[in-house]
Amino acid sequence: MKLLAIESSCDETAAAVVENGRRVLSSVINSQVEEHRQYGGVVPEIASRRHTENIIAVTQKALDDASVCLEGIDGIAVTYAPGLIGAVLVGVNFAKGLAMATKKPLIPVHHIRGHIAANYLAHPELEPPFLCLVVSGGHSHLIEGLDYTKFHIVGRTRDDAAGEAFDKAARAMGFSYPGGVFLDQAARQGDPSAYKLPRPKVEGSPYDFSFSGLKTAVVNLLHNASQKGETVEVNHLAASFQQAVVEILSSRFLAAAEQFGYRKLVIAGGVSANSGLREKMEDACKRRGYTLYQPPLSLCGDNAAMIGSQGYYEFLSGHTAGLDLNGIASLPIDADWGE
Numbered sequence: 001m002k003l004l005a006i007e008s009s010c011d012e013t014a015a016a017v018v019e020n021g022r023r024v025l026s027s028v029i030n031s032q033v034e035e036h037r038q039y040g041g042v043v044p045e046i047a048s049r050r051h052t053e054n055i056i057a058v059t060q061k062a063l064d065d066a067s068v069c070l071e072g073i074d075g076i077a078v079t080y081a082p083g084l085i086g087a088v089l090v091g092v093n094f095a096k097g098l099a100m101a102t103k104k105p106l107i108p109v110h111h112i113r114g115h116i117a118a119n120y121l122a123h124p125e126l127e128p129p130f131l132c133l134v135v136s137g138g139h140s141h142l143i144e145g146l147d148y149t150k151f152h153i154v155g156r157t158r159d160d161a162a163g164e165a166f167d168k169a170a171r172a173m174g175f176s177y178p179g180g181v182f183l184d185q186a187a188r189q190g191d192p193s194a195y196k197l198p199r200p201k202v203e204g205s206p207y208d209f210s211f212s213g214l215k216t217a218v219v220n221l222l223h224n225a226s227q228k229g230e231t232v233e234v235n236h237l238a239a240s241f242q243q244a245v246v247e248i249l250s251s252r253f254l255a256a257a258e259q260f261g262y263r264k265l266v267i268a269g270g271v272s273a274n275s276g277l278r279e280k281m282e283d284a285c286k287r288r289g290y291t292l293y294q295p296p297l298s299l300c301g302d303n304a305a306m307i308g309s310q311g312y313y314e315f316l317s318g319h320t321a322g323l324d325l326n327g328i329a330s331l332p333i334d335a336d337w338g339e
Helices: 033-037 044-065 085-102 111-122 162-173 179-187 212-228 234-260 275-288 305-316
Strands: 002-007 012-019 023-031 075-081 106-110 130-135 140-147 150-156 264-268 291-293
Touching: 002 044, 002 085, 002 305, 012 044, 012 305, 023 044, 023 305, 033 044, 044 085, 075 085, 075 111, 075 305, 085 106, 106 111, 106 305, 111 130, 111 140, 111 264, 111 305, 130 234, 140 234, 150 234, 162 179, 162 212, 162 234, 179 234, 179 275, 212 234, 234 275, 264 275, 275 291
Parallel strands: 002 075, 075 106, 130 264, 264 291
Antiparallel strands: 002 012, 012 023, 130 140, 140 150
16 A cells, blocks of 8 residues: 655655554655754744645655656655644645545544654564653653554653753753754763753653753853853753753663563654663663664655654554544544544
8 A cells, every 4th residue: 555645744745655553655854954054943834835836746756756656656644743833734625635536545543643653664574562751852751552543641741852952951052943952962072971960850750751841950050150151061951951851761761661660662863863861771771682773864854754654553543534624732542533
Protein backbone atom coordinates (compact mmCIF):
# COMPACT_ATOMS: atom_id res chain seq x y z
CA MET A 1 0.00 0.00 0.00
CA LYS A 2 1.47 3.33 -1.07
CA LEU A 3 0.50 6.45 0.87
CA LEU A 4 1.16 10.06 -0.01
CA ALA A 5 1.85 11.81 3.28
CA ILE A 6 1.73 15.53 4.07
CA GLU A 7 3.16 17.32 7.11
CA SER A 8 2.80 21.06 7.84
CA SER A 9 2.34 21.35 11.59
CA CYS A 10 5.12 23.88 12.22
CA ASP A 11 7.74 25.38 9.88
CA GLU A 12 8.56 22.48 7.56
CA THR A 13 6.48 21.85 4.47
CA ALA A 14 6.95 18.14 3.83
CA ALA A 15 5.59 15.40 1.60
CA ALA A 16 6.57 11.76 1.21
CA VAL A 17 5.51 8.51 -0.38
CA VAL A 18 5.71 5.51 1.96
CA GLU A 19 4.96 1.89 1.18
CA ASN A 20 3.37 -0.43 3.74
CA GLY A 21 4.40 1.81 6.62
CA ARG A 22 8.03 0.76 6.46
CA ARG A 23 9.61 1.71 3.14
CA VAL A 24 10.28 5.33 2.17
CA LEU A 25 9.98 5.81 -1.58
CA SER A 26 10.52 9.56 -1.36
CA SER A 27 10.75 12.29 1.27
CA VAL A 28 10.87 16.01 0.53
CA ILE A 29 11.21 18.76 3.14
CA ASN A 30 11.15 22.51 2.57
CA SER A 31 12.46 24.17 5.74
CA GLN A 32 11.75 27.75 6.79
CA VAL A 33 14.49 27.88 9.44
CA GLU A 34 16.53 30.60 7.78
CA GLU A 35 13.52 32.90 7.46
CA HIS A 36 12.40 32.45 11.06
CA ARG A 37 15.93 32.77 12.46
CA GLN A 38 15.83 36.56 12.19
CA TYR A 39 12.86 36.58 14.59
CA GLY A 40 14.39 34.17 17.10
CA GLY A 41 11.65 31.58 16.60
CA VAL A 42 8.76 30.47 14.42
CA VAL A 43 6.29 33.20 13.43
CA PRO A 44 2.98 31.32 12.91
CA GLU A 45 1.57 33.67 10.26
CA ILE A 46 4.73 33.49 8.16
CA ALA A 47 4.83 29.71 8.53
CA SER A 48 1.27 29.36 7.25
CA ARG A 49 1.90 31.61 4.25
CA ARG A 50 5.04 29.71 3.25
CA HIS A 51 3.21 26.38 3.51
CA THR A 52 0.58 27.74 1.13
CA GLU A 53 3.27 28.81 -1.32
CA ASN A 54 5.34 25.61 -1.15
CA ILE A 55 2.99 22.69 -0.65
CA ILE A 56 2.13 22.02 -4.30
CA ALA A 57 5.76 21.95 -5.45
CA VAL A 58 6.87 19.85 -2.47
CA THR A 59 4.12 17.31 -3.06
CA GLN A 60 4.83 17.09 -6.78
CA LYS A 61 8.52 16.49 -6.11
CA ALA A 62 7.68 13.71 -3.64
CA LEU A 63 5.56 12.01 -6.30
CA ASP A 64 8.23 12.49 -8.96
CA ASP A 65 11.01 11.18 -6.71
CA ALA A 66 8.93 8.07 -6.00
CA SER A 67 8.20 7.63 -9.71
CA VAL A 68 4.49 7.47 -9.02
CA CYS A 69 1.47 9.54 -10.00
CA LEU A 70 -1.62 10.29 -7.93
CA GLU A 71 -3.46 7.42 -9.60
CA GLY A 72 -0.84 5.05 -8.19
CA ILE A 73 -1.38 6.27 -4.62
CA ASP A 74 -3.69 4.25 -2.35
CA GLY A 75 -4.40 6.94 0.25
CA ILE A 76 -3.59 10.43 1.53
CA ALA A 77 -2.18 10.69 5.07
CA VAL A 78 -1.94 14.10 6.72
CA THR A 79 -1.02 15.60 10.08
CA TYR A 80 -4.23 16.98 11.57
CA ALA A 81 -3.09 17.56 15.18
CA PRO A 82 -1.38 18.98 17.14
CA GLY A 83 0.49 22.02 15.85
CA LEU A 84 0.24 25.67 14.87
CA ILE A 85 -3.37 25.74 13.77
CA GLY A 86 -2.86 27.92 10.69
CA ALA A 87 0.00 25.73 9.54
CA VAL A 88 -1.89 22.50 10.21
CA LEU A 89 -4.90 23.73 8.25
CA VAL A 90 -2.83 24.30 5.13
CA GLY A 91 -1.84 20.63 5.02
CA VAL A 92 -5.27 19.35 6.04
CA ASN A 93 -7.15 21.35 3.42
CA PHE A 94 -4.66 20.45 0.70
CA ALA A 95 -4.96 16.76 1.59
CA LYS A 96 -8.75 16.99 1.59
CA GLY A 97 -8.64 18.46 -1.90
CA LEU A 98 -6.40 15.65 -3.13
CA ALA A 99 -8.61 13.01 -1.49
CA MET A 100 -11.74 14.49 -3.05
CA ALA A 101 -10.17 14.78 -6.51
CA THR A 102 -8.69 11.28 -6.52
CA LYS A 103 -11.39 9.56 -4.47
CA LYS A 104 -8.66 8.09 -2.26
CA PRO A 105 -9.01 7.50 1.51
CA LEU A 106 -8.11 10.45 3.72
CA ILE A 107 -6.10 9.32 6.76
CA PRO A 108 -5.66 11.71 9.72
CA VAL A 109 -2.42 11.29 11.67
CA HIS A 110 -1.46 12.63 15.10
CA HIS A 111 1.90 14.39 14.80
CA ILE A 112 3.43 12.78 17.90
CA ARG A 113 2.32 9.33 16.82
CA GLY A 114 4.20 10.13 13.62
CA HIS A 115 7.39 10.90 15.51
CA ILE A 116 7.19 7.51 17.20
CA ALA A 117 6.58 5.84 13.83
CA ALA A 118 9.83 7.31 12.48
CA ASN A 119 11.45 4.40 14.29
CA TYR A 120 9.48 1.89 12.22
CA LEU A 121 11.17 3.28 9.12
CA ALA A 122 14.63 2.95 10.62
CA HIS A 123 14.10 -0.36 12.44
CA PRO A 124 12.00 -2.85 10.44
CA GLU A 125 12.03 -5.31 13.33
CA LEU A 126 10.47 -2.87 15.81
CA GLU A 127 6.93 -3.70 16.91
CA PRO A 128 4.81 -2.66 19.92
CA PRO A 129 4.62 -2.95 22.84
CA PHE A 130 7.41 -0.65 24.03
CA LEU A 131 8.05 2.36 26.24
CA CYS A 132 8.77 5.59 24.38
CA LEU A 133 10.30 8.91 25.38
CA VAL A 134 8.95 11.60 23.04
CA VAL A 135 10.92 14.85 23.32
CA SER A 136 10.47 17.82 21.03
CA GLY A 137 10.00 21.57 21.01
CA GLY A 138 6.38 21.28 22.06
CA HIS A 139 6.16 17.92 23.82
CA SER A 140 7.89 15.84 26.47
CA HIS A 141 6.07 12.59 27.20
CA LEU A 142 6.70 9.09 28.49
CA ILE A 143 4.33 6.88 26.53
CA GLU A 144 3.47 3.20 26.47
CA GLY A 145 3.09 2.08 22.87
CA LEU A 146 0.58 -0.69 23.51
CA ASP A 147 -0.18 -1.20 19.83
CA TYR A 148 0.39 0.76 16.63
CA THR A 149 -2.61 2.99 17.38
CA LYS A 150 -3.07 2.52 21.13
CA PHE A 151 -1.05 4.59 23.60
CA HIS A 152 -0.98 5.32 27.30
CA ILE A 153 0.68 8.40 28.77
CA VAL A 154 2.87 7.54 31.78
CA GLY A 155 4.42 10.96 32.30
CA ARG A 156 4.50 14.40 30.72
CA THR A 157 5.92 17.86 31.24
CA ARG A 158 4.02 20.13 33.59
CA ASP A 159 5.36 23.31 31.98
CA ASP A 160 8.00 23.75 29.27
CA ALA A 161 8.85 20.95 26.88
CA ALA A 162 12.48 19.86 26.79
CA GLY A 163 13.02 21.30 23.31
CA GLU A 164 11.46 24.59 24.32
CA ALA A 165 13.77 24.76 27.34
CA PHE A 166 16.76 24.06 25.11
CA ASP A 167 15.82 26.84 22.69
CA LYS A 168 15.06 29.42 25.39
CA ALA A 169 18.21 28.66 27.37
CA ALA A 170 20.23 28.76 24.16
CA ARG A 171 18.80 32.13 23.24
CA ALA A 172 19.71 33.48 26.68
CA MET A 173 23.28 32.24 26.09
CA GLY A 174 23.42 34.12 22.79
CA PHE A 175 22.89 31.28 20.32
CA SER A 176 20.69 31.86 17.27
CA TYR A 177 17.56 29.91 16.36
CA PRO A 178 17.19 26.93 16.44
CA GLY A 179 19.19 27.18 19.63
CA GLY A 180 19.11 23.55 20.68
CA VAL A 181 21.41 22.55 17.83
CA PHE A 182 24.01 25.20 18.65
CA LEU A 183 23.78 24.50 22.38
CA ASP A 184 24.49 20.83 21.72
CA GLN A 185 27.56 21.74 19.69
CA ALA A 186 28.84 24.07 22.41
CA ALA A 187 28.18 21.49 25.14
CA ARG A 188 30.65 19.11 23.52
CA GLN A 189 33.38 21.67 24.19
CA GLY A 190 32.38 22.40 27.79
CA ASP A 191 32.65 20.99 31.31
CA PRO A 192 29.24 19.71 32.50
CA SER A 193 30.29 20.06 36.14
CA ALA A 194 31.22 23.75 35.85
CA TYR A 195 27.85 25.13 36.95
CA LYS A 196 25.45 23.64 39.47
CA LEU A 197 21.92 23.67 38.08
CA PRO A 198 18.70 22.25 39.58
CA ARG A 199 17.01 18.99 38.59
CA PRO A 200 13.35 19.82 39.31
CA LYS A 201 10.93 17.08 40.32
CA VAL A 202 7.14 17.00 40.39
CA GLU A 203 5.99 15.90 43.83
CA GLY A 204 3.71 12.90 43.71
CA SER A 205 4.31 12.33 39.99
CA PRO A 206 7.60 10.45 39.61
CA TYR A 207 7.45 10.24 35.81
CA ASP A 208 6.42 13.82 35.05
CA PHE A 209 8.87 16.51 33.96
CA SER A 210 9.39 20.17 34.79
CA PHE A 211 11.88 22.32 32.90
CA SER A 212 10.78 25.90 33.55
CA GLY A 213 12.77 26.16 36.80
CA LEU A 214 15.92 24.86 35.13
CA LYS A 215 15.51 27.33 32.26
CA THR A 216 14.95 30.18 34.72
CA ALA A 217 18.06 29.18 36.68
CA VAL A 218 20.14 29.64 33.52
CA VAL A 219 18.55 33.02 32.76
CA ASN A 220 19.13 34.20 36.34
CA LEU A 221 22.74 32.97 36.33
CA LEU A 222 23.47 34.93 33.18
CA HIS A 223 21.67 38.04 34.49
CA ASN A 224 23.47 37.98 37.84
CA ALA A 225 26.84 37.53 36.18
CA SER A 226 26.12 40.47 33.89
CA GLN A 227 25.15 42.67 36.84
CA LYS A 228 28.38 41.80 38.62
CA GLY A 229 30.56 42.15 35.55
CA GLU A 230 31.52 38.48 35.69
CA THR A 231 32.28 36.31 32.67
CA VAL A 232 30.23 33.21 31.99
CA GLU A 233 31.95 30.42 30.10
CA VAL A 234 29.16 29.69 27.63
CA ASN A 235 30.45 26.27 26.58
CA HIS A 236 30.60 25.18 30.22
CA LEU A 237 27.11 26.52 30.89
CA ALA A 238 25.78 24.77 27.79
CA ALA A 239 27.34 21.50 28.93
CA SER A 240 25.96 21.91 32.46
CA PHE A 241 22.47 22.70 31.17
CA GLN A 242 22.46 19.84 28.69
CA GLN A 243 23.59 17.38 31.33
CA ALA A 244 20.80 18.50 33.64
CA VAL A 245 18.14 18.04 30.95
CA VAL A 246 19.54 14.66 29.93
CA GLU A 247 19.64 13.45 33.53
CA ILE A 248 16.03 14.52 34.09
CA LEU A 249 14.82 12.77 30.94
CA SER A 250 16.87 9.60 31.27
CA SER A 251 16.22 9.08 34.98
CA ARG A 252 12.43 9.19 34.53
CA PHE A 253 12.62 7.05 31.40
CA LEU A 254 14.70 4.33 33.02
CA ALA A 255 12.69 4.37 36.24
CA ALA A 256 9.45 3.91 34.28
CA ALA A 257 10.98 1.08 32.24
CA GLU A 258 11.90 -0.75 35.43
CA GLN A 259 8.56 -0.06 37.11
CA PHE A 260 6.44 -1.23 34.16
CA GLY A 261 8.72 -4.04 33.03
CA TYR A 262 9.82 -2.74 29.63
CA ARG A 263 13.09 -3.86 28.11
CA LYS A 264 12.37 -2.37 24.68
CA LEU A 265 12.83 1.42 24.76
CA VAL A 266 12.18 3.95 22.00
CA ILE A 267 13.18 7.62 21.69
CA ALA A 268 11.43 10.00 19.28
CA GLY A 269 11.04 13.69 18.48
CA GLY A 270 13.37 16.53 17.59
CA VAL A 271 15.35 16.37 20.84
CA SER A 272 16.17 12.72 20.11
CA ALA A 273 18.87 14.21 17.87
CA ASN A 274 20.67 15.60 20.93
CA SER A 275 24.07 13.93 21.22
CA GLY A 276 24.08 13.97 25.02
CA LEU A 277 20.73 12.21 25.28
CA ARG A 278 21.64 9.61 22.65
CA GLU A 279 24.95 8.79 24.30
CA LYS A 280 23.43 8.64 27.79
CA MET A 281 20.63 6.29 26.76
CA GLU A 282 22.87 4.09 24.63
CA ASP A 283 25.21 3.57 27.58
CA ALA A 284 22.41 3.08 30.14
CA CYS A 285 20.55 0.55 27.98
CA LYS A 286 23.71 -1.36 27.20
CA ARG A 287 24.50 -1.72 30.92
CA ARG A 288 20.96 -2.85 31.71
CA GLY A 289 20.54 -5.19 28.78
CA TYR A 290 17.73 -3.12 27.27
CA THR A 291 17.16 -2.75 23.53
CA LEU A 292 17.16 0.91 22.49
CA TYR A 293 15.61 2.22 19.28
CA GLN A 294 16.16 5.77 18.11
CA PRO A 295 15.67 7.35 14.69
CA PRO A 296 18.56 8.46 12.50
CA LEU A 297 19.18 12.20 12.61
CA SER A 298 17.40 12.60 9.26
CA LEU A 299 14.13 11.38 10.83
CA CYS A 300 14.33 13.15 14.19
CA GLY A 301 12.84 16.44 13.04
CA ASP A 302 9.50 17.01 11.36
CA ASN A 303 9.06 15.08 8.12
CA ALA A 304 6.27 13.50 6.12
CA ALA A 305 7.79 10.01 5.92
CA MET A 306 6.93 9.42 9.58
CA ILE A 307 3.35 10.53 8.87
CA GLY A 308 3.16 8.04 6.02
CA SER A 309 4.40 5.28 8.29
CA GLN A 310 1.87 5.96 11.05
CA GLY A 311 -0.83 6.61 8.47
CA TYR A 312 -0.51 3.03 7.24
CA TYR A 313 -1.30 1.66 10.71
CA GLU A 314 -4.10 4.18 11.25
CA PHE A 315 -5.65 2.97 7.99
CA LEU A 316 -5.38 -0.67 9.03
CA SER A 317 -7.20 0.29 12.25
CA GLY A 318 -10.03 1.84 10.27
CA HIS A 319 -9.11 5.44 11.05
CA THR A 320 -10.15 7.39 7.98
CA ALA A 321 -11.83 10.77 7.72
CA GLY A 322 -14.36 12.55 5.57
CA LEU A 323 -14.08 15.96 3.97
CA ASP A 324 -15.23 17.52 7.26
CA LEU A 325 -11.82 16.77 8.80
CA ASN A 326 -10.51 19.79 10.70
CA GLY A 327 -7.13 20.72 12.11
CA ILE A 328 -6.67 20.67 15.88
CA ALA A 329 -4.08 22.77 17.73
CA SER A 330 -3.84 20.55 20.82
CA LEU A 331 -4.82 16.89 21.20
CA PRO A 332 -3.49 14.15 23.52
CA ILE A 333 -1.74 11.27 21.78
CA ASP A 334 -3.99 8.74 23.50
CA ALA A 335 -7.25 10.35 22.35
CA ASP A 336 -9.51 7.94 20.50
CA TRP A 337 -10.10 8.80 16.85
CA GLY A 338 -13.10 11.09 16.54
CA GLU A 339 -12.77 12.68 19.99
